[in-house]
Amino acid sequence: MSVQERKKRERADRERLIVAAAREIAEEHGWDAVTTRRLSEHIEYSQPVLYSHFRGKREIIGAVALEGAAEMAAAARAATSAADTPRARVTALARAYLGFAESNPAVYDAMFRLDGGLVFAHEDTPEPLKDAFASLLDPLGEVAGDGVDPAMFTEVFWASLHGLATLGRSGRLPKADAERRTDLLVSRLIAA
Amino acid sequence: MSVQERKKRERADRERLIVAAAREIAEEHGWDAVTTRRLSEHIEYSQPVLYSHFRGKREIIGAVALEGAAEMAAAARAATSAADTPRARVTALARAYLGFAESNPAVYDAMFRLDGGLVFAHEDTPEPLKDAFASLLDPLGEVAGDGVDPAMFTEVFWASLHGLATLGRSGRLPKADAERRTDLLVSRLIAA
DNA sequence: TCGTTTGTCTAGCAGTGCTAGGATCGATCC
DNA sequence: GGATCGATCCTAGCACTGCTAGACAAACGA
Numbered sequence: 001m002s003v004q005e006r007k008k009r010e011r012a013d014r015e016r017l018i019v020a021a022a023r024e025i026a027e028e029h030g031w032d033a034v035t036t037r038r039l040s041e042h043i044e045y046s047q048p049v050l051y052s053h054f055r056g057k058r059e060i061i062g063a064v065a066l067e068g069a070a071e072m073a074a075a076a077r078a079a080t081s082a083a084d085t086p087r088a089r090v091t092a093l094a095r096a097y098l099g100f101a102e103s104n105p106a107v108y109d110a111m112f113r114l115d116g117g118l119v120f121a122h123e124d125t126p127e128p129l130k131d132a133f134a135s136l137l138d139p140l141g142e143v144a145g146d147g148v149d150p151a152m153f154t155e156v157f158w159a160s161l162h163g164l165a166t167l168g169r170s171g172r173l174p175k176a177d178a179e180r181r182t183d184l185l186v187s188r189l190i191a192a
Numbered sequence: 193m194s195v196q197e198r199k200k201r202e203r204a205d206r207e208r209l210i211v212a213a214a215r216e217i218a219e220e221h222g223w224d225a226v227t228t229r230r231l232s233e234h235i236e237y238s239q240p241v242l243y244s245h246f247r248g249k250r251e252i253i254g255a256v257a258l259e260g261a262a263e264m265a266a267a268a269r270a271a272t273s274a275a276d277t278p279r280a281r282v283t284a285l286a287r288a289y290l291g292f293a294e295s296n297p298a299v300y301d302a303m304f305r306l307d308g309g310l311v312f313a314h315e316d317t318p319e320p321l322k323d324a325f326a327s328l329l330d331p332l333g334e335v336a337g338d339g340v341d342p343a344m345f346t347e348v349f350w351a352s353l354h355g356l357a358t359l360g361r362s363g364r365l366p367k368a369d370a371e372r373r374t375d376l377l378v379s380r381l382i383a384a
Numbered sequence: 385t386c387g388t389t390t391g392t393c394t395a396g397c398a399g400t401g402c403t404a405g406g407a408t409c410g411a412t413c414c
Numbered sequence: 415g416g417a418t419c420g421a422t423c424c425t426a427g428c429a430c431t432g433c434t435a436g437a438c439a440a441a442c443g444a
Contacts, residue, residue: 036401046424112364120364148376155365156377163355172304172312173347184340185348189380228432238393
């Protein structure tokens with residue numbers, strides 16, 4: 001049934017178009033500007049079409065989050081693979097993480113601030129999220145220290161970076177000294 | 193002019209009533225449920241009255257945030273004053289901070305997640321926010337370590353706690369082990 | 385007692401997420 | 415080939431949002 005195949009392909013294409021449009025609008029004007037009307041106008045379909053792909057706006061955010069998780073994992077791995085000591089890898093990881101958050105604020109929000117209906121820290125967490133966590137765990141496990149669960153250490157490290165990223169971007173931390181804060185955090189968290 | 197005095201007092205009372213109502217609704221049903229209509233119904237005045245006190249919903253969030261900052265500072269000081277070593281003070285501080293965030297999620301969001309139109313980390317930052325930061329800085333300055341700016345250390349410590357609080361509450365960190373994560377964070381951040 | 389000011393309310397605007405029901409198009413069957 | 419039927423999509427509309435203009439009444443000063 002080549003016809004059905006084609007339709008399925010077209011539907012998948014349109015779904016990608018929706019996610020890309022949502023991401024683009026969010027990155028340009030913030031998530032508040034991602035309304036179903038603007039979105040439908042952007043993809044040149046009417047609003048109800050959105051709801052034949054996603055249960056609602058929340059699921060669209062979730063789709064953007066999954067896309068972002070894959071990219072973030074790739075960025076993390078690219079950064080760590082270029083360093084050759086455990087400590088250098090972790091420093092590179094921290095910088096890459098914060099760099100990603102700063103360069104893709106809307107995607108970052110979809111992943112870690114907004115409600116995209118995704119399940120975290122659970123066995124049926126979506127694969128991209130698990131893999132993103134793994135991309136942090138790999139280099140961090142090397143410096144967790146004796147008797148410290150690598151996963152838990154990764155959670156703490158991740159949370160700390162998340163705090164720096166969100167408080168920094170919302171203007172709650174001084175613009176200056178962001179680099180030095182990162183360095184201090186890394187040097188302290190790494191096992192002595 | 194006793195009449196004007198009375199009116200001024202009544203206005204101030206009503207303003208407190210608005211802030212209290214916003215806080216109560218937010219704490220009970222989340223900030224999304226704090227609509228101008230529900231709020232006006234709660235205080236038994238019409239919507240436009242809100243706008244004679246606050247420029248908009250954002251300012252109401254800001255007012256709740258300032259109230260919360262004062263309470264958080266008090267909680268922090270109460271917790272640290274009961275401990276007698278620098279390390280014990282910092283541990284108590286961390287627990288108190290996370291406890292406040294968990295017990296008052298809506299207020300915490302008003303302070304550190306939502307946009308309440310408040311200026312942070314600046315000379316004309318509102319006094320309650322400055323004082324809340326000071327309540328963190330006092331015990332943390334003791335363990336910042338040589339050659340480390342106490343303010344910057346406090347920022348890093350605070351951001352880390354903020355990350356644990358927000359990721360934890362949104363279900364992005366495992367419910368279990370929250371205490372152990374806090375302990376690990378504290379023990380690593382404190383100067384060796 | 386009569387304006388004037390102050391305070392409050394009703395009514396409404398433009399926008400939101402989301403959906404019911406009708407139209408239209410294309411694939412299928414006689 | 416032409417009728418039928420199902421999938422696909424759109425128009426129109428719901429209940430809600432933050433916010434405001436303009437009417438109205440009460441309290442005030444002259």
